[in-house]
Amino acid sequence: xxASRHPALSATDPELASFVAAEEELQARTLRLIPSENYVSAxxxxxxxxxxxxKYSEGYPGRRYYEGxxxxxxxxxxxxxxxxxxxxxxxxxxxxxxxxxxxxxxYLAFAQPGDTVxxxxxxxxxxxxxxxxxxxTGSWFRGVQYGVRQDTGLIDYDAVRDQALAERPKIIFxxxxxxxxxxxxxxxxxxxxxxxxxxxxxxxxIAGLIAGGAHPSPAGHADVVSTTTHKTLRGPRGAMLMxxxxxxxxxxxxxxxxxxxxxxxxxxxxxxxxxHEAAQPSFTAYAHxxxxxxxxxxxxxxxxxxxxxxxxxxNHLILIDLTGKxxxxxxxxxxxxxxGIVVNYNTVPFDPRKPFDPSxxxxxxxxxTSRGLSTAHMPAVAEWISRAVDAAATSDEPALAAVRxxxxxxxxxxxxxxxxxx
Ligand SMILES: Cc1ncc(COP(=O)(O)O)c(C=O)c1O
Numbered sequence: 341x342x343a344s345r346h347p348a349l350s351a352t353d354p355e356l357a358s359f360v361a362a363e364e365e366l367q368a369r370t371l372r373l374i375p376s377e378n379y380v381s382a383x384x385x386x387x388x389x390x391x392x393x394x395k396y397s398e399g400y401p402g403r404r405y406y407e408g409x410x411x412x413x414x415x416x417x418x419x420x421x422x423x424x425x426x427x428x429x430x431x432x433x434x435x436x437x438x439x440x441x442x443x444x445x446x447y448l449a450f451a452q453p454g455d456t457v458x459x460x461x462x463x464x465x466x467x468x469x470x471x472x473x474x475x476x477t478g479s480w481f482r483g484v485q486y487g488v489r490q491d492t493g494l495i496d497y498d499a500v501r502d503q504a505l506a507e508r509p510k511i512i513f514x515x516x517x518x519x520x521x522x523x524x525x526x527x528x529x530x531x532x533x534x535x536x537x538x539x540x541x542x543x544x545x546i547a548g549l550i551a552g553g554a555h556p557s558p559a560g561h562a563d564v565v566s567t568t569t570h571k572t573l574r575g576p577r578g579a580m581l582m583x584x585x586x587x588x589x590x591x592x593x594x595x596x597x598x599x600x601x602x603x604x605x606x607x608x609x610x611x612x613x614x615x616h617e618a619a620q621p622s623f624t625a626y627a628h629x630x631x632x633x634x635x636x637x638x639x640x641x642x643x644x645x646x647x648x649x650x651x652x653x654x655n656h657l658i659l660i661d662l663t664g665k666x667x668x669x670x671x672x673x674x675x676x677x678x679x680g681i682v683v684n685y686n687t688v689p690f691d692p693r694k695p696f697d698p699s700x701x702x703x704x705x706x707x708x709t710s711r712g713l714s715t716a717h718m719p720a721v722a723e724w725i726s727r728a729v730d731a732a733a734t735s736d737e738p739a740l741a742a743v744r745x746x747x748x749x750x751x752x753x754x755x756x757x758x759x760x761x762x
Contacts, residue, residue, distance in 0.1 A: 345361070345364070346360060346361075364759055367379070367756060367759060368751065368755070368756055368759050369680065369748050369751055369752075370680045370681065370682050370747065370748075370751065371680060371681045371682065371708060371721065371724075371747050371750075371751060372682045372707040372708070373681060373682060373683045373703040373704060373705075373707070373708070373721075374682055374683060374684055374702075374703075374704065374707070375545065375571070375656055375657040375658075375702060375703065375704020375705075375706060376517070376544075376545060376568075376570075376571045376704075377571070377706070377707055378548075378570065378571060378572065378574045378706045378707050378710055379574070379707055379710045379711065379756045379757045379758055379759060380570075380574055380575065380576060380610070380614065380757070380758055381574070381613075381614075381617060381757050381758050382757065382758040383613050383617070384574070384575055384576055384610045384613045384614050384617070384758070385610075385758045387576075387606070387609040387610040387612070387613045388576040388606050388607060388609065388610035389606065390606050390609060392411075392412065392415060392605035392606040392608070392609050393604075393605070393606040395408070395409075395412050395602075395605050396602045397409055397412045397416075397602055397603055397605055398596060398597075398601055398602045398603075399596065400416070400592060400596070401413040401414075401416050401417045401420070412605050415605060415608055415609050415612060416434060416435075416603070416605070416608050418612045419432075419434045419608050419609075419611050419612035419615060420432045420433075420434055422612055422615035422616060422619065423580055423582060423611075423615055424582075425619070426551050426615055426618055426619050427550070427551065427557065427559055427565065427582055428557065428559040428560075429559050429565065429582040429583065429584075430583065430584050430585040430588065431582065431583050431584070431585055431587070431588035431591070432580055432581070432582045433580065433581045433582075433591055433592055433595050434578070434580050434603075434608055434611055434612075435595050435596060435600060435603040435608070436578070436579035436580065436581060436595055436600070437578065437579070437600060437604060438568065438577060438578060438579050439467075439469070439542075439544045439566070439567070439568035439579045440468070440469050441579070441599060441600065442566045442567075442568075442579035442580070442581050442595075443467075443469035443470070443477070443513075443540075443542065443566055444469065444476070444477065444599060445581060445591065445594040445595045445598060445599050445600075446511065446538075446540050446564055446566060446581065446591075446594070447477060447480075447481060447511065448594040448598045448599055449564075449587070449590040449591050449593070449594035449598075450510060450511055450538045450590065451481060451510040451511055452510075453480045453481065454480075454481065454482060455481055455482065455509075455510040455511075456481070456482045456483075456484060456507050456508065456509040456510060457470075457471045457477070457481045457482070457483055457484070457509050457510060457511045457512075457513070458471065458483075458484050458485070458486065458503070458504060458507060458509035458511070458512045458513065458537070459471045459472070459483065459485060459486075459512070459513035459514075460485065460486055460487065460495075460513070460514070460515075460516045460519075461485035461486065461487050462687075462695075463487075463687040463689065463690075463691055463695065464485070464486075464487035464488050464516075464689050465488065465516040465517060465518035465519045465659070465689070466485070466513070466516040466517065467513075467515075467516055467517045467542060467544070469542075470483070470513040470516070470542065471483025471484070471485065471513070472485070484503065484507050484509060486499065486500045486503055487689060488650070488689050490689065490690050492650065493521075493649045493650030493651065493689060494521060494650055495521075495523075495524075497524065497527045497528075497531070500528075500531055501531045501534070501535075504531050504532070504534070504535035504537060505534060505535055507535075508535055508536060508537070509535065509537050510537060510538065511537060511538045511539075511540055512528065512531065512532045512535070512537045512538070512539050512540070513540050513542055514528040514539065514540070514541055514542070514562075515541055515542035515543050515544065515545070515546075515566075516542070516545070517544070517545060518657065518659050518686055518687075518702050519545070519655075519657065520648070520649060520650050520652070520653040520654065520655060520657050520658055520659055521650050521653070521654045521655070522555060522556065522654040522655065523541070523546075523555075523556075523558075525541055525556060525557070525558040525561035525562060526561055528541070528561070528562070529561040529562065532563075538563045538564065539561070539562045539563050539564070540562060540563065540564045540565075540566055541558035541561070541562035541564070541565045541566070542566045542567070543558060543565060543566070543567045544566070544567050544568040544571055544579075545571055545572065545655075545656070545657065546572060546655055546656070547567040547568070547569070547571065547572055547573040548571065548572025548573040548574055548618065548623075548626075548627055548630070548706070549572050549627045549630065549631065549655055549656060551573060551618040551619075551623065551627065552618065552623050552624045552625075552626060552627020552628065553624055553627065553628070554624075554627035554628045554630065554631045554655075555627075555631075555654075555655060559582075563583060563584065563587055564581060564582070564583045564587060564591065565581070565582040565583065566579070566580075566581055566582075567579060567580050567582075569610075569611050569614060571706065572627070572630065572656055572706045573614060573615075573618060574614055574617065574618070574623075574626075574706075574710065575610055575611050575613075575614025575615070575618075576607050576610030576611060576614065577607070578604070578607040578608070578610070578611050580611070581595065626709060626710070629709050629714065630656045630705050630706055630709045631653075631654070631655060631656065631705075632714075632715050633705040633708065633709050633713065633714065633715055633717075633718055634653045634655065634656050634657065634658060634704065634705045635652070635653060636715035636718035636719075637658060637703075637705060637718040637721055637722055638652045638653045638658050639652070639718075640718050640719045640721070640722030640723075641658065641660065641722045641725065641726075643722070644722055644723070644725075644726040645664070645665075645726075646660050646662075646665070646722075646725075646726070647660070647661045647662075647663065647664050648660055648661070649661055649688050649689060649700070656704045656705050656706050657702065657703070657704040658702070658703050658704065659686060659688060659700055659701075659702050660700055660701050660702075660703065661688040661699055661700050662699055662700060662701065662729065663688075663699050665729055665733070666733060667729055667732050667733050668685075668693065668697060668698070668699065669685035669686060669693075669697075669698045669699055669700045669701050670685045670696075670697050670698070671732050672685070672701050672728070672729050672732050673685040673701050674732075675728050675729070675731060675732030675740055676701070676725065676728045676729070676732075678737070678740045678741075678744065679724065679727075679728040679731070679740040679741075679743035679744045679747065680743065680744040680747035680748055680751075681724060681725065681728060681743070681747060683701045683702065683703050684701065684702050685697075685698055685700065685701050685702075686698055686700045686701060686702035687699070687700060688700035703725075707756075708721070710756065710757055711751070711754040711755070711756050711757070712754045713750075713754060717750070720746075720750070724743045724746065724747060727739060727742075727743050728740055728743050731743070
């Protein structure tokens with residue numbers, strides 16, 4: 341990959357430019373299976389790198405604390421309108437810097453320090469910001485956690501209801517970071533109504549699937565929808581909070597001036613472009629292809645003797661429990677990396693091992709689908725994973741190198757969006 345893709349950067353700071361070029365090479369040559377990652381389009385990349393970067397814009401369109409907002413207001417208003425249209429919501433705030441601050445803004449809007457909040461436990465697939473102990477949300481609030489059933493790997497909605505009625509949390513979070521199954525937003529809404537709680541659907545992982553009609557929508561069920569914009573939605577690193585009109589003021593006030601200062605306007609522009617792309621028929625096809633690929637990959641892994649949490653997947657994500665393979669998740673992830681396959685090690689529900697050395701790996705299909713891989717390729721992907729995990733057990737470096745060569749060959753035939761191979 342020539343560094344001249346960024347001529348000004350290469351001239352000014354060749355050292356930094358070389359790091360970027362190396363990352364471009366890495367992203368182009370490897371099979372990226374981290375389910376929270378993707379490839380943004382060239383248009384999103386361009387929008388995210390514009391002179392909108394140069395503007396301070398505290399406030400909201402038409403209500404700024406700075407002058408010179410003629411164009412910024414139009415950018416943000418466009419992003420907001422596109423978010424509302426795509427997700428079918430009354431109100432959207434596109435300013436949160438990322439998913440964690442977006443969730444923190446929700447606490448600020450609806451709870452006081454010390455209040456009880458409820459979310460899925462981190463080791464069960466929830467996110468840190470859903471009240472988990474090591475997060476500010478778990479130390480400033482009283483976090484109570486639900487999980488999945490040990491026998492099925494699925495959420496037990498009756499148990500969640502019992503817990504919610506006993507705890508009466510101010511906020512209930514549904515959604516998570518390692519959930520391979522469809523979330524029943526209607527069931528969570530009914531539980532939250534009974535418990536008198538604000539329901540927040542954190543759809544960070546599945547926002548693109550929802551936009552493309554490949555996962556049910558939380559609109560009309562959740563009081564607030566929180567999402568990052570950079571996972572299946574295929575936008576820049578950022579976040580959005582969406583809600584019914586009745587909560588609009590509270591959400592906006594919590595984001596600014598409650599938690600943040602000036603919005604990152606270049607990111608807002610990238611989000612607007614991503615939302616436009618996600619409204620196209622081709623994105624609907626993409627979202628369905630992500631799920632079809634994940635299901636095909638899960639089936640091919642099951643055929644090769646892998647143990648999948650919940651037995652498979654309904655979405656973009658697969659959680660593999662490697663206990664039966666006698667290879668810890670971290671060892672497998674590092675071996676896969678050497679084989680050109682990028683995954684993350686992850687706890688599995690009821691994991692006897694520690695989070696930094698867990699039993700599982702987490703994989704997903706958003707990135708490979710963005711490159712055009714189809715269900716026909718999934719048996720080969722599963723076979724590579726299988727060979728690499730076997731090689732990890734015996735530290736068979738030549739076997740990993742052989743997988744890497746095959747991976748590199750296939751990836752060369754499927755250029756990444758926004759990142760054409762030289
Ligand atoms: C469900 C969920 N919520 C929130 C976040 C936090 O997003 P960020 O990393 O942008 O702060 C993540 C990130 O992985 C997530 O998976």
